[in-house]
Amino acid sequence: MRSYRYQITVQGGLGQTYRQAFEEFAIEPDGIDTLLVGDLDQAALHGALNRIHSLGLELVELVRLADEGAA
Numbered sequence: 131m132r133s134y135r136y137q138i139t140v141q142g143g144l145g146q147t148y149r150q151a152f153e154e155f156a157i158e159p160d161g162i163d164t165l166l167v168g169d170l171d172q173a174a175l176h177g178a179l180n181r182i183h184s185l186g187l188e189l190v191e192l193v194r195l196a197d198e199g200a201a
Contacts, residue, residue: 131171135195138166138178141188151181163190 155166
């Protein structure tokens, strides 16, 4: 299965426990929200979304980023 780079925005900041739950992502604060950026195939994407839901985090936005070689 092919992987793509995704940017997932969740509401609020992430404490240490939440950061550990998403350690495979680059985690960046973005104002009052937090960006999770990582390379995921479809199974990993669904797993991350399930984790967000299970932890009671609010999903703000999900974006598949353009391929590095795309113009």
